[in-house]
Amino acid sequence: MTLPIYLYGWPLLRKPSEDITPDYPGLQTLIADMFETMYKADGVGLAGPQIGRNIRIFVVDASPLDEDDPSLAGFKRTFINAHITERGGEPFLYNEGCLSLPGIHEDVSRPSWIEMTYRDENFVEHHERFEGYAARVIQHEYDHLDGKLFIDYVSPLRRKLLLPKLTMMAKGKARTSYKIKRMK
Numbered sequence: 001m002t003l004p005i006y007l008y009g010w011p012l013l014r015k016p017s018e019d020i021t022p023d024y025p026g027l028q029t030l031i032a033d034m035f036e037t038m039y040k041a042d043g044v045g046l047a048g049p050q051i052g053r054n055i056r057i058f059v060v061d062a063s064p065l066d067e068d069d070p071s072l073a074g075f076k077r078t079f080i081n082a083h084i085t086e087r088g089g090e091p092f093l094y095n096e097g098c099l100s101l102p103g104i105h106e107d108v109s110r111p112s113w114i115e116m117t118y119r120d121e122n123f124v125e126h127h128e129r130f131e132g133y134a135a136r137v138i139q140h141e142y143d144h145l146d147g148k149l150f151i152d153y154v155s156p157l158r159r160k161l162l163l164p165k166l167t168m169m170a171k172g173k174a175r176t177s178y179k180i181k182r183m184k
Helices: 027-040 132-145 156-170
Strands: 045-047 057-061 076-088 092-097 105-110 113-119 125-131
Touching: 027 045, 027 057, 045 132, 057 132, 076 132, 092 132, 105 132, 113 132, 125 132
Parallel strands: none
Antiparallel strands: 045 057, 057 076, 076 113, 092 105, 113 125
16 A cells, blocks of 8 residues: 655654564554555655654665666665664765655765664564665665654755745645645
């Protein structure tokens, strides 16, 4: 089932998320719905807060980008109760966008690698290191779990320039090709 994606302005997008247990109601259905929603919106990642759930879960499928980065072939994962334990490497700029901020794209600097612990869709624990674009996508989605958005990393001047668009979005005025949850 395709779920509505919450737009900028919803307080939930700014609230830290909570860990869940393996008996979280309807977890497998939720994961399937998150992937379906992400695909319908042409995204490469989607986090729980973006669909109105204050839980530490996000899904990523960066495999469509494997032509540009062969290491992304088959890179499809579910991250539950994810916690970044270390970040490092030379930071690099990349133009990011977000399904909760349609039409806004900004250059964001992020570390080139991360280490993290997380549980997969079967609640098996993993401790892994991710590099390059995979690390970037994961950091972007991970930020949602901590109540952060990619626009938090742009300069104050850029944020000020984005303010009219953000204000309109917070009022529910945005156009997308996917189902959204607007502020009332």
